[in-house]
Amino acid sequence: xxxxxxxxxxxxxxxxxFTDEELEKITVQMGDIINLMDKVKEIDSxxxxxxxxxxxxxxxRADEVAESSPNEDILxxxxxxxxNSFVVPKVV
Amino acid sequence: xxxxxxxxxxxxxxxxxxxLTKEYMEKIEKKDKILNSFITVCDETEKEAIAxxxxxxxxxxxxxxxxxxxxxxxxxxxxxxxxxxxxMLNDFVPFYNATVTxxxxxxxxxxxxxxxxxxxxxxxxxxxxxxxxxKNPYNTDCVPGGSSxxxxxxxxxxxxxAALGSDTGGSVRQPAAFCGVTGLKPTYGTVSRxxxxxxxxxxxxxxxxxxxxxxxxxxxxxxxxxxVNDRTTSKKAQGxxxxxxxxxxxGLKIGIPKEFFSDAVSDDVKQSVMSAAEYYKSCGxxxxxxxxxSLPYAVSAYYLISSAEAASNLSxxxxxxxxYRSSEGDxxxxxxxxxxxxxxxxxxxxxxxxxxxALSSGYYDAYYKNASRIRKKIxxxxxxxxxxxxxxxxxxxPTTAYKAGYQENDPVKMYLADICTVTVNIAGLPAISTTxxxxxxxxPIGMSLVxxxxxxxxxxxxxxxxxxDFYKKEAVI
Numbered sequence: 024x025x026x027x028x029x030x031x032x033x034x035x036x037x038x039x040x041f042t043d044e045e046l047e048k049i050t051v052q053m054g055d056i057i058n059l060m061d062k063v064k065e066i067d068s069x070x071x072x073x074x075x076x077x078x079x080x081x082x083x084r085a086d087e088v089a090e091s092s093p094n095e096d097i098l099x100x101x102x103x104x105x106x107n108s109f110v111v112p113k114v115v
Numbered sequence: 116x117x118x119x120x121x122x123x124x125x126x127x128x129x130x131x132x133x134x135l136t137k138e139y140m141e142k143i144e145k146k147d148k149i150l151n152s153f154i155t156v157c158d159e160t161e162k163e164a165i166a167x168x169x170x171x172x173x174x175x176x177x178x179x180x181x182x183x184x185x186x187x188x189x190x191x192x193x194x195x196x197x198x199x200x201x202x203m204l205n206d207f208v209p210f211y212n213a214t215v216t217x218x219x220x221x222x223x224x225x226x227x228x229x230x231x232x233x234x235x236x237x238x239x240x241x242x243x244x245x246x247x248x249x250k251n252p253y254n255t256d257c258v259p260g261g262s263s264x265x266x267x268x269x270x271x272x273x274x275x276x277a278a279l280g281s282d283t284g285g286s287v288r289q290p291a292a293f294c295g296v297t298g299l300k301p302t303y304g305t306v307s308r309x310x311x312x313x314x315x316x317x318x319x320x321x322x323x324x325x326x327x328x329x330x331x332x333x334x335x336x337x338x339x340x341x342x343v344n345d346r347t348t349s350k351k352a353q354g355x356x357x358x359x360x361x362x363x364x365x366g367l368k369i370g371i372p373k374e375f376f377s378d379a380v381s382d383d384v385k386q387s388v389m390s391a392a393e394y395y396k397s398c399g400x401x402x403x404x405x406x407x408x409s410l411p412y413a414v415s416a417y418y419l420i421s422s423a424e425a426a427s428n429l430s431x432x433x434x435x436x437x438x439y440r441s442s443e444g445d446x447x448x449x450x451x452x453x454x455x456x457x458x459x460x461x462x463x464x465x466x467x468x469x470x471x472x473a474l475s476s477g478y479y480d481a482y483y484k485n486a487s488r489i490r491k492k493i494x495x496x497x498x499x500x501x502x503x504x505x506x507x508x509x510x511x512x513p514t515t516a517y518k519a520g521y522q523e524n525d526p527v528k529m530y531l532a533d534i535c536t537v538t539v540n541i542a543g544l545p546a547i548s549t550t551x552x553x554x555x556x557x558x559p560i561g562m563s564l565v566x567x568x569x570x571x572x573x574x575x576x577x578x579x580x581x582x583x584d585f586y587k588k589e590a591v592i
Binding site: 039059062099 | 206
């Protein structure tokens with residue numbers, strides 16, 4: 024059963040802030056959604072799981088040196104840059 | 116007029132690219148104020164048209180040269196804003212092209228604009244867009260379906276000759292059905308996903324929405340193929356998607372899995388799809404009763420898998436490297452959490468939470484692992500059906516397009532409505548949706564033909580055969 028505490032835990036894992044009111048609302052919605060998802064618990068756990076082998080991965084490409092994207096292109100969509108770097112709040 | 120015919124008219128100089136482009140731009144100007152199918156309309160279309168005409172005049176045209184198309188706004192276009200219909204990417208201008216965009220540019224197609232959609236392709240109504248809801252050209256009170264609702268509406272209203280969309284759980288086929296046009300979701304690995312902003316990487320596939328099955332194959336011929344930038348593209352995709360057009364239907368074995376015609380599907384839809392089955396029978400096809408016992412588990416498995424992948428894929432949106440950044444937050448963590456709170460819409464937040472729930476300690480085995488078991492079962496069940504059939508016929512959606520506001524705020528109701536389309540993505544198969552009737556309100560009904568992996572040519576040909584004998588009603592807008 025999903026409660027406000029669990030939703031808060033998921034919000035922390037997801038790095039999304041919610042107000043108390045929003046958290047109440049989404050907890051109810053998540054409860055309904057999880058009820059629907061509970062259907063998968065009915066499957067016999069002896070059944071094999073899907074594995075990545077089912078994807079037809081193509082051959083690896085040749086390991087050739089190629090040009091990277093220019094720094095100015097990579098930085099131009101950022102809100103704050105300085106000296107060829109992204110600016111973030113102080114971490115340590 | 117088909118794209119093949121349009122090609123001939125352009126190459127014979129019966130019409131010029133400039134005139135053709137101008138005509139579409141005028142229609143967009145006039146009709147899209149109502150429909151809201153475009154987020155961005157390109158301002159350099161005239162320049163592109165002149166460049167395309169130059170190629171034609173030199174006798175060097177390729178299939179898409181000078182053809183005016185729209186591109187869904189989750190596919191990167193260099194120098195053209197690509198938003199995913201989210202506040203998070205409201206001002207994001209990619210500095211590179213998706214492989215499909217590059218292929219279309221190489222052939223000098225004319226890109227008219229970027230189409231509206233559900234935010235991050237999460238939805239089936241095109242109502243979750245940050246840029247407002249898209250309206251259905253058959254009835255503007257109704258939704259166009261989603262998530263490629265703008266793409267489908269733009270084709271149905273004649274605002275472009277064809278459109279690129281993306282399909283993770285039905286997002287090309289269902290809006291095509293709701294808007295009375297044709298939508299093709301190719302086999303996983305046929306079209307490169309490089310530059311498609313990822314939702315669920317093991318399910319996403321770029322597809323085509325157009326006026327006919329033939330036109331979808333025509334466009335696919337120009338965008339398919341192995342790509343060094345996407346290791347999941349397959350060399351088994353061989354092109355020639357129009358090679359089976361005109362092939363006799365006689366002897367074609369069409370599987371009809373009974374679970375797709377349950378009580379969840381409206382009577383109008385069931386009757387219309389079964390009439391299409393009878394049409395094929397009258398042409399000499401054989402209808403084969405078949406079964407997919409795991410269908411009742413499909414929606415839950417799909418939402419667990421796709422949301423788990425989305426939770427991971429969308430973790431890149433932190434406000435640091437690109438996209439929206441909150442002005443609140445003194446620490447790194449606070450900045451990211453506020454950015455994501457303000458930048459994402461409600462449905463995207465629900466999916467991220469669900470994905471992290473399915474993957475988190477204590478829940479992984481019960482949810483993600485069981486969803487993965489169901490995924491394997493569904494793939495096996497398709498393989499069993501295809502032992503006795505060439506193609507499979509199902510409805511595309513349980514209902515026709517509904518009124519906006521009816522169910523978009525009820526996530527469970529919305530998710531359940533994906534029942535007819537999600538198994539195709541789970542199994543990585545190709546499928547095409549085309550119109551097979553209209554309900555009592557004149558809203559289009561779609562049917563889907565599912566094919567064996569990499570056999571797009573056969574479903575395109577079977578849909579084409581039906582379309583040639585079907586009377587299509589025009590959209591009112």
